[in-house]
Amino acid sequence: MRYAFSTLGVPGLPVPEVVRLAVAHGYQGVELRAHPEEPVHPGIDARQRADVAAKFAAHDIRVLTVAGYARVADPDDTERLDALVDLAYDLGASYVRVFPGGRGGPQDDGVAVRRLRSVAALAADRGVRVLLETHDSHRTGAAVARVLDRVGAPSVGALWDVMHTWLGGESPAESYAALAPHLGYAQVKDIASAEDTTPLPLGAGVLPLADALAPLGPDGWLCWEYEKRWYPEAAELPGLLTAGRERLAALLAETGPPTPPPNPQSRPPGSVPISRSGP
Secondary structure: OEEEEEHHHOOOOOHHHHHHHHHHHOOOEEEEEOOOOOOOOOOOOHHHHHHHHHHHHHOOOEEEEEEEEEEOOOOOOOOOHHHHHHHHHHHOOOEEEEEOOOOOOOOHHHHHHHHHHHHHHHHHHHOOEEEEEOEOOEOOHHHHHHHHHHHOOOOEEEEEEHHHHHHOOOOHHHHHHHHOOOEEEEEEOOEOOOOOOOEOOOOOOOOOHHHHHOOOOOOOEEEEOOOHHHOOOOOOOHHHHHHHHHHHHHHHHHHOOOOOOOOHHHOOOOOOOOOOOOO
């Protein structure tokens, strides 16, 4: 298993410092929050993109994901999916993260399907995979899989945020069963309760991390998304990174052999197995 952390946990931190943290704490990748208040976002130019990519490559750290803020189930969302894919390509990232962001109506799925299909060919051409995160209007694995089954493109998949599926009432086994045919990787975190989602060190909260990790294959990615940006009172992430990675490794060692993914012949057209770790 390879480990990454999200820069949501170190808001505004310059790229060289992000790379330094990854190296110092034994992480192989980073999920870059692609927002205008961060150093890396779709508005930076070609020279800046090349510089960012070079800084990561010099230390053999992967830019795992460009974590965008497109809301694909919102018909009024204006964030360009093609711009996120192009940024990921320029940085050498494997994935682009998008949100559902629907309005809770019957049209949400159709809007998301159309937008995701619209970028599928470009993503395939760039060698990038667009991942729909279990979040907001589609927080369960079942809801995200319902959209992705209709998209039917290998360049579009799922990002499993284990907190949101748990908050949505799914067990990890149920979430995995729904998402496995589409899964890019899993995002882990920990919280005190459903009512208090302030980020905690991994293993210090109530999320069923061991159950979520149990079915995952050994060759993928895990990303720790520590939501410091939204909870400024939370402990600083850098001092937690090594212990967090060690906690994940220990949980994986305890879980034993992974659960086999669903029969490939039962997957929807264009889907990919869970073990895929990026183009």
